[in-house]
Amino acid sequence: MRFIINSQLLLENLQSIGSLLVENKALPILEKCLFKIEGNTLTLVASDSESVAVVAIPLEEVSGEGSIAMPARQLMDALKTVPDIPLVFDIDLETSGIEFSAGTGQFRMAGEPADTYPEIPEMESQGLTARIPSDVLVRAINKTAFSTGNDQFRAAMCGVLFEMKEDGVTFVATDAHKLVRYRRTDIVPLKTASFVVPKKALLLLKNMFSLRKEAVEVDLDATEKNLLLRYDNVRISCRLIDGRYPNYEAVIPKDNPNKLTISRLAFLNCIRRVCIFASRAMPQARLSLSSSSELLVSAEDVESSSAGKERLVCQYDGEPMEIGFNAKYFLEMLNNVETEDVCIEMSQPSRAGLVLPVDNPEKNEDILMLVMPVMM
Secondary structure: OEEEEEHHHHHHHHHHHHHHOOOOOOOHHHHOEEEEEEOOEEEEEEEOOOEEEEEEEEOOEEEOOEEEEEOHHHHHHHHOOOOOOEEEEEEEOOOOEEEEEEOOEEEEEEOEEHHHOOOOOOOOOOOOOEEEEHHHHHHHHHHHHHHOOOOHHHHHHHEEEEEEEOOEEEEEEEOOOEEEEEEEOOOOOOOOEEEEEEHHHHHHHHHHHHOOOOOOEEEEEEOOOEEEEEEOOEEEEEEOOOOOOOOHHHHOOOOOOEEEEEEHHHHHHHHHHHHHHOOOOOOEEEEEEOOOOEEEEEEEEOOOOEEEEEEEEOEEEOOOEEEEEEHHHHHHHHHOOOOOEEEEEEOOOOOOEEEEEOOOOOOOEEEEEEEOEEOO
16 A cells, blocks of 8 residues: 655644544554545544544545554654655555655554554434534633543533533533533524533543634534534544533522622732642632622631731622632632633522623623532
8 A cells, every 4th residue: 555645734634633642551552543545535543442533635646545553653753853745655554564755764664453443433424513613612611621520420520511502502510519601602503402521522622623723613413422523624523421411500599699899810819829828638718708898818727827818909799708618619710710800799608609700801602600618
């Protein structure tokens, strides 16, 4: 089997699916990329056993057909040093020997027979669910993935819920201690659907999209067990999480009369400083509100006799109250808000607080973050 391909074209396509090529002790073959020639098309396949990416590249000069698993990382490292020139591949399918030339350079690698590679899942569309720009997907992943859980007994919480409705798309993530609901009203699905995508698959997608210089339109097709994505010459299949997602709307408090508005950056840095003196096992930040213009943030570690407190200027409308939160969760949320000010809505010290952006310039999105209080 012999084919000729441009070095940079091959490198770019290998990098686009390279996030799936990770060390796999259970199935070492998945550390390689499957090269498949049919007619005048080269197909690249990468998989981590849960997600599969397929890239189709048209070729002009081809001789023979067949498939072989190549050491893709080794090949990519070599291509990074090669100028933009044609590469000539000669592959012996019987011995799995791979030779390629780049200018005056001659290189040899050892592949593996294609029949040792796991079966590629069916990727035929069953009807488009939605079309979403890749930059919107990346933004949704950034806003939600940090809030997923890792409890295998509650598998649904280990992923992000995608809700496709007539009025837009909603992405939800929770670990039972914190929750993020991210909505887009500028995306109109072609049909209603609800499914949970594993966090690992979402981070892989984020890495793949981040390599692109420009955003692309991504077609989503949700089947019973898989989410199929298509853009340009790339097709991806992600295994969905089987399980019912919790009724997240039921845990979002609707009546929150106590509202704290404060500079996001000042609040963020204050919590960072004060909680240096908190318990490392459970870094609690206590918020004390007794006036309409001042917030006291405090933390302590009884075992080491250390404590810290700091006062901040704020705008508070509500009854005097003290409430405690896990500082780590609060910092994660404040880091994922981009507005200058945030509003913290609360009802009672024993009920969840809501973190909301103030004057969000992104008019097509709605972000709500929820964090459960801790007993002080």
